[in-house]
Amino acid sequence: MKIVVLKFGGTSVGTTDKIKNVANIVHDYIKKKYKAIVVSSAMSGVTNKLINKSKEISNNFSNSEYDVLVSSGEQVACSLIAGRLIHKGLKSRSWLAWQIPILTNGPFKYSRINKINKKKILNYLKGGGIPIITGFQGLNEDLRITTLGRGGSDASAIMLAKFFNAEKCVIYTDVQGVYTTDPNKLIKAKKIKTISYEEMLEMASLGAKVMQPISIQDARLNRVDIEVKSSFLKKKGTLITKRSNITSNKIITGITSTQNDAKVTLVGVKDKPGVAASIFKPLSKNLINVDMVVQNISANGNETDLTFTVKSEDLNRTKKIILENKKIKFRNLLFDKNVSKISIIGVGMVTTPGVTFRMFQSLANKKINIQVISTSEIKISVLIDKKNVNKALKILHKEFTLDK
Amino acid sequence: MKIVVLKFGGTSVGTTDKIKNVANIVHDYIKKKYKAIVVSSAMSGVTNKLINKSKEISNNFSNSEYDVLVSSGEQVACSLIAGRLIHKGLKSRSWLAWQIPILTNGPFKYSRINKINKKKILNYLKGGGIPIITGFQGLNEDLRITTLGRGGSDASAIMLAKFFNAEKCVIYTDVQGVYTTDPNKLIKAKKIKTISYEEMLEMASLGAKVMQPISIQDARLNRVDIEVKSSFLKKKGTLITKRSNITSNKIITGITSTQNDAKVTLVGVKDKPGVAASIFKPLSKNLINVDMVVQNISANGNETDLTFTVKSEDLNRTKKIILENKKIKFRNLLFDKNVSKISIIGVGMVTTPGVTFRMFQSLANKKINIQVISTSEIKISVLIDKKNVNKALKILHKEFTLDK
Numbered sequence A, B: 001m002k003i004v005v006l007k008f009g010g011t012s013v014g015t016t017d018k019i020k021n022v023a024n025i026v027h028d029y030i031k032k033k034y035k036a037i038v039v040s041s042a043m044s045g046v047t048n049k050l051i052n053k054s055k056e057i058s059n060n061f062s063n064s065e066y067d068v069l070v071s072s073g074e075q076v077a078c079s080l081i082a083g084r085l086i087h088k089g090l091k092s093r094s095w096l097a098w099q100i101p102i103l104t105n106g107p108f109k110y111s112r113i114n115k116i117n118k119k120k121i122l123n124y125l126k127g128g129g130i131p132i133i134t135g136f137q138g139l140n141e142d143l144r145i146t147t148l149g150r151g152g153s154d155a156s157a158i159m160l161a162k163f164f165n166a167e168k169c170v171i172y173t174d175v176q177g178v179y180t181t182d183p184n185k186l187i188k189a190k191k192i193k194t195i196s197y198e199e200m201l202e203m204a205s206l207g208a209k210v211m212q213p214i215s216i217q218d219a220r221l222n223r224v225d226i227e228v229k230s231s232f233l234k235k236k237g238t239l240i241t242k243r244s245n246i247t248s249n250k251i252i253t254g255i256t257s258t259q260n261d262a263k264v265t266l267v268g269v270k271d272k273p274g275v276a277a278s279i280f281k282p283l284s285k286n287l288i289n290v291d292m293v294v295q296n297i298s299a300n301g302n303e304t305d306l307t308f309t310v311k312s313e314d315l316n317r318t319k320k321i322i323l324e325n326k327k328i329k330f331r332n333l334l335f336d337k338n339v340s341k342i343s344i345i346g347v348g349m350v351t352t353p354g355v356t357f358r359m360f361q362s363l364a365n366k367k368i369n370i371q372v373i374s375t376s377e378i379k380i381s382v383l384i385d386k387k388n389v390n391k392a393l394k395i396l397h398k399e400f401t402l403d404k
Helices: A014-032 A046-057 A063-087 A120-126 A153-165 A197-205 A214-223 A277-284 A312-324 A356-364 A386-399 B016-031 B048-058 B063-087 B119-126 B152-163 B199-203 B213-221 B277-287 B312-324 B355-365 B386-399
Strands: A005-007 A033-042 A092-095 A102-105 A112-116 A130-134 A135-137 A146-147 A168-173 A194-196 A228-229 A238-241 A254-257 A261-271 A291-297 A303-311 A332-345 A374-376 A379-385 B003-008 B035-038 B092-095 B102-103 B112-116 B130-134 B135-141 B143-147 B168-173 B194-196 B224-229 B238-241 B253-258 B261-270 B293-295 B303-311 B332-345 B372-376 B379-385
Touching: A005 A153, A005 A379, A014 A063, A014 B048, A033 A063, A033 A120, A033 A153, A046 A063, A046 B016, A063 A092, A063 A135, A063 B048, A063 B063, A063 B092, A063 B119, A092 A120, A102 B386, A112 A153, A120 A130, A120 B332, A130 A153, A135 A153, A153 A168, A153 A214, A153 B261, A194 A197, A197 A214, A197 A238, A197 A254, A197 A332, A254 A386, A254 B035, A261 A277, A261 A312, A261 B003, A261 B224, A277 A303, A291 A374, A303 A312, A356 A379, A356 A386, A356 B261, A379 A386, A379 B130, B003 B152, B016 B035, B035 B063, B035 B119, B035 B152, B048 B063, B063 B092, B063 B130, B063 B135, B063 B143, B063 B168, B063 B238, B092 B119, B112 B152, B119 B130, B130 B152, B143 B152, B152 B168, B152 B213, B152 B277, B152 B312, B194 B199, B199 B213, B199 B238, B199 B253, B199 B332, B261 B277, B277 B303, B277 B312, B303 B312, B303 B372, B312 B332, B312 B379, B332 B386, B355 B379, B355 B386, B379 B386
Parallel strands: A005 A033, A005 A168, A033 A130, A092 A130, A102 A135, A168 A228, A194 A238, B003 B035, B003 B168, B035 B130, B092 B130, B102 B135, B168 B224, B194 B238
Antiparallel strands: A102 A112, A135 A146, A228 A238, A254 A332, A261 A303, A261 A332, A291 A303, A332 A379, A374 A379, B102 B112, B135 B143, B224 B238, B253 B332, B261 B303, B261 B332, B293 B303, B332 B379, B372 B379
């Protein structure tokens, strides 16, 4: 069987007209002799409305009941898609996760799929049926409904593609694919044809909102190729696959920028072993993620300046924790929310020397000051003044020939 | 165990504030050492919105997917009620019909409960839990979701009361109980304390909208006592029970009137055997229900006038069927939509002679003409001019001392 998993996001099933369009897309695959497994999210807006109701009921709404509540949204979308396919004369039905079942473990609200019982769906596919499966949810060993957290429907699609050994897993969404950088910020941004899991993971973690990092990691671990494309336009999307499938000669695949970083500087910290740990340990305990870090070499040998970034929403808590910690000695404490992290991402940089230099030189040429730097094997991030973001994106996009 | 089944209708759970109120009602029973089994409908308006979506998808939406679609509404309401009880520090959880399971047979959209697996719920009750069960739905032998048709949540409550041998089955709704007649038409209408299944069945069939006739029939067949009461006011409601539990000395329990009857008269029909059948057979075939019938004795021995009533919405089809049927000979065909059926209902009339006379005399005293009559053991219905409805209700309500 030539199986394809087709996943539709909330905006793709946002109205009954859009659901009719989804049925047409599915029908096209059937005409091409594919066996289609369809996965759907809830109609856009529905999940948020349900969450708001739960907040009205309790400021500490039960996680197990939360899962029962929000999982109803996918049930509605799936029955409507199946209803439309039946209307078109096709054999289809909704399959709620518990009917298959899709088994999960872990806590309510943040469960993970650990097994999918294939038997019923395989029989149904063999009989010419098109199963419409509720994304985002599963069943735990107590036979209670669970949900998979943010991006959960993508996780459902990826695990279905894995268990059914699908030829393709197509994620239909409201964008045309993954872009070299945010098209809203740079008009010259280009759609990427293929991107490796690792690059996509960095892109997603650094601000590209097409998929959740956890879903990309799921795809990477399970070696599931994913095509991200628009459900509204008949255009090729972006293929997310393993590195060895990629033949691009580009050094850099994409550039991202963030909006919600904040810089913290402790001026005149005593420069002795363990001082950085004494600052970062209480932050970590409070689940505040420290991202970029730089420590200046001390001029006089016993004092140093320590700079790091946190998410803007954690800034007030960070301030409080540092000021309340009597063990930390420093002369001054500075904050800056007017910063942005610009990152260039590409597996090509592993084998290409001089990428860092080209990045820094390009920015220097435009008088853009680099405040903090962090790097990984396939990414270089720099912290710059927020007002220079668009200029930086433009110059780097050109420098690494992403315009072409 | 002292078990009580508490069923809440759509208006009783129509907002999150109303759901908080429902949780308080449930809590009151727990304080009185009851084990409460809660059954809920969908929040008011939700089911209709879902049905509208299905109509947008297809003018012939699949019945099996319809059941998946609309059953989501009760799932939402139950998770919110359970969430609120948990918030109040009580042990509670939603139980979806398939989790128990509540087993049904019959077709999708019109299934009937045939078995309830008691084990899990009994264990849960013994452990001090308050189960919140989705009304209106069940599971068929193919493990697909089914729904029970109109008034289905009442059916769920009644069957749960039966299977768990509940002491009480309380139907919480937006009215205070069953009234001697419609309080919107007669200000002197009184709440009935107790009413027999049979009387309630006639009342419901004849226009009292508190419960669906099928649910009352379910209660009667399973000997489940039902209390109908308001979820908004702390007042006693109406108990629906078997005749032998009723000590009232009233001859008549209630009076109903209809708004949607239409009268059809065939003037000058040939008076020979089989003529009535030749008229009613094609109507029956077309699922048109003929209600009251009267045939005048023919004056000259070979012609008669035949009068009957149908629902107003069936009038045009009735006309068409009669006119198209060449076998039916008559001189003239008359229609009248300005009619209403007034019924007096009471088990007391079985043992009390002269009830019919008193009814007819009261109406005659007020110059209200009776057009057609039909009777059963516990009911007398008359067809009158619609303009006289309120006058007739008032005089009959007084005649049979329902004002007291």
